[in-house]
Amino acid sequence: MSRWPRRAQYLLLIVWAVFTAMPFLWAITTSFKDVNAVQGHVTYVPWLEFEPTLEAWRQIFGGAGGVNLVGPFVNSLIITVCASAIAIVLGALAAYGLSRFRYRIGPAKNKDIVFFFVSQRIMPPVVLVIPFFFLLQMPGLLDTRLGLIIVTVALLLPIAVWVMVDFFDNIPREIDEMAMLEGCTPMQAFLRAIVPNSAPGLTVAAMFCAVFGWNDFFFAFRLTFTQVQTLPQAVVALNSSIPPWWTLSAAALFGIIPLLVLAVLVERYLSKGNLAGAVR
Amino acid sequence: MATLTLENVAQTYNPGEDPDRWALKPLELTLESGRTYALVGPSGCGKTTLLNILSGLVTPSHGRVTFDGVDVTSTPTRLRNIAQVFQFPVIYRSMTVRDNLAFPLECRGWPRSRIEERVRAVAEALGLADGLDVPASRLSADEKQLISLGRGLVRDDVAAVLMDEPLTVIDPQLKLSLRRKIRQLSDEFAPTVIYVTHDQYEAMTFAQELLVMSEGRLIQRGTPEQLFESPSSTFVGWFVGSPSMNFLRGTLERGAARVGEHLIDLAWSPPVPHGSEVTVGIRPEYIRIVDGGSHPGDASETSVHGRLVAVQDHGESRVCEIQVREQQVAVKVRREVHVPKVGSFVDLGLPRSKCLPYVEGRLATCGD
Incomplete structure (x- = not known):
């Protein structure tokens, strides 16, 4: 290969890197600005172009004139972690069944059932939110963490099932057949032979669940009011007639911390080669 | 157990x-x-x-x-x-x-x-x-x-x-x-x-x-x-054995199988009427290439004439394909056995006791 296509590749990659990094740079600098520094032309270099201040950060951690985001952050964390964990456990069990045993509900076979699961995500959220509202209202779970966890599980389950069915389909049946020949019940075969070999699939499913769960705004917005606020809700609540760009930026950066940690963990795990060639 | x-x-x-x-x-x-x-x-x-x-x-x-x-x-x-x-x-x-x-x-x-x-x-x-x-x-x-x-x-x-x-x-x-x-x-x-x-x-x-x-x-x-x-x-003859058993299609004539001009003696005579179809099955290992120098076969062997069309070398043995009229016969010979040139005409010796009669794809029972 001649040098030019390679240089063109690098050039393109640099352009793309700048393009994706810009919003972060913008958010980071903005979070250290005050009202005056945001107005006027765009500035990037602290101390030279603008006087940095920690005011925005103080505000999101409960400083005067701000909204404390720690409570909503904790709420989001609890809801996402619990809902993801439950969705992964239930999803893996459901997916294993759908991958290994034949079901028939009326005319629907396994494939149709999997599609039914996935189709829950195709529906516009507005369609789901009204029944969810009434379902949570009856047992008094509106505006509670538990209620939101239940709803989030319902939203994440299709993703978990979908990812895991595909993953289990690619694990040779001989793995569980062998376990059963050796004396395991189907459940034991799943736990002792399949799960230890499924770390890659479970990781991917968990990642999807965590991202979707963490970013949910709509359902939290409609199903909680005052007691339980999630981070996306609280961030939106910061808005006023004049958008406080500095606090919004700080809140956004604060909000991506868990996903950043997750990304680093998964990346570490990936680079150890654990996601490749699970079984044989 | x-x-x-x-x-x-x-x-x-x-x-x-x-x-x-x-x-x-x-x-x-x-x-x-x-x-x-x-x-x-x-x-x-x-x-x-x-x-x-x-x-x-x-x-x-x-x-x-x-x-x-x-x-x-x-x-x-x-x-x-x-x-x-x-x-x-x-x-x-x-x-x-x-x-x-x-x-x-x-x-x-x-x-x-x-x-x-x-x-x-x-x-x-x-x-x-x-x-x-x-x-x-x-x-x-x-x-x-x-x-x-x-x-x-x-x-x-x-x-x-x-x-x-x-x-x-x-x-x-x-x-x-x-x-x-x-x-x-x-x-x-x-x-x-x-x-x-x-x-x-x-x-x-x-x-x-x-x-x-x-x-x-x-x-x-x-x-x-x-x-x-x-x-x-x-x-089974086809599936078991390498190469497969040879099958020569013919008709029953006086207790033997008529294949073209050849009358191949069978291990036993199948219990079917004269003139009906019979297939001779014989393993490639049991057929002998009768070349000019060696002594001709005796009464326990049927002699069949054909043309050598190909030889496959399997290392320890060779498999010769011989065209007998419109049918192919494989013969497996040990390494040291002399094989004539491809294209030449050869005589094959088919031992009577190894020529099994098949009727409609199944080994015929002993008719006697």
Whole structure:
């Protein structure tokens, strides 16, 4: 290969890197600005172009004139972690069944059932939110963490099932057949032979669940009011007639911390080669 | 170890299907305790279905399966106490070699000390004793399959050991020694072994008895010698042996087969009328090339004239293809036998006792 296509590749990659990094740079600098520094032309270099201040950060951690985001952050964390964990456990069990045993509900076979699961995500959220509202209202779970966890599980389950069915389909049946020949019940075969070999699939499913769960705004917005606020809700609540760009930026950066940690963990795990060639 | 019987067992995956298309046609079969059987047949002939019915992974749609007289037709796999080795290694990457070998015993709740002892014995027999604490994920494909084999043979109380082409992924050089190891291990506690393979050489050297299947039917069972010397059908003659048995189509004439200008003497005369179609089956190993120098055949041999069209060198032997009128005959000769030039005309000697009569694809009964 001649040098030019390679240089063109690098050039393109640099352009793309700048393009994706810009919003972060913008958010980071903005979070250290005050009202005056945001107005006027765009500035990037602290101390030279603008006087940095920690005011925005103080505000999101409960400083005067701000909204404390720690409570909503904790709420989001609890809801996402619990809902993801439950969705992964239930999803893996459901997916294993759908991958290994034949079901028939009326005319629907396994494939149709999997599609039914996935189709829950195709529906516009507005369609789901009204029944969810009434379902949570009856047992008094509106505006509670538990209620939101239940709803989030319902939203994440299709993703978990979908990812895991595909993953289990690619694990040779001989793995569980062998376990059963050796004396395991189907459940034991799943736990002792399949799960230890499924770390890659479970990781991917968990990642999807965590991202979707963490970013949910709509359902939290409609199903909680005052007691339980999630981070996306609280961030939106910061808005006023004049958008406080500095606090919004700080809140956004604060909000991506868990996903950043997750990304680093998964990346570490990936680079150890654990996601490749699970079984044989 | 148990005697396994299949009573009128059949399998169809689609209820209501035409019985001619069933994966396994109704089958009566008894597999004696402690014997080794090889199941051979082309792909899709029902070998795996038969294994799955024995192991309980498939419940047969018809018939009864018994182990030592006990009906196990609907007993789940885990309670049948069957060991199976699959075509590809089935091991748990997350465990060490030792844990992989011990897993089947732990599943059955064996005491620790007995597990340790048994794992060591199997590992030693398979030459794995030095690497017991190595993570299974670090092994080569061959070694992984070795562990699979070990897992299949580690339980010495099993009803039967099923092996589904266990040596397919193994290097040819290793196959021989592995086969010996399997024999050694299975001789020790003499389980009932059912060994599926499409390598007939493997089948013949490994098993005491062969079962030939085709299109969901058991076509013939017998010792390697029986299958070689008297295949019950042209299919078995074609499938067993390398190269396949020769079949020459002709008509019955005075107790012999008329093939063109030749009248081939048969081992026995089939009980069909004069003039009806008869096929002469003869193994390539039994045909002699009568070249100018050697003495002509005697009365126990029919002489057939043909043209040598090709010679395949198999190393230790050569296979000559000879055109006899419009039909092909293969002749297998040892390395040191002189073979005439391709294109020349040769005389073949067909020993009478080896020319078997087939009528409508089946070995004819003795008519006398």
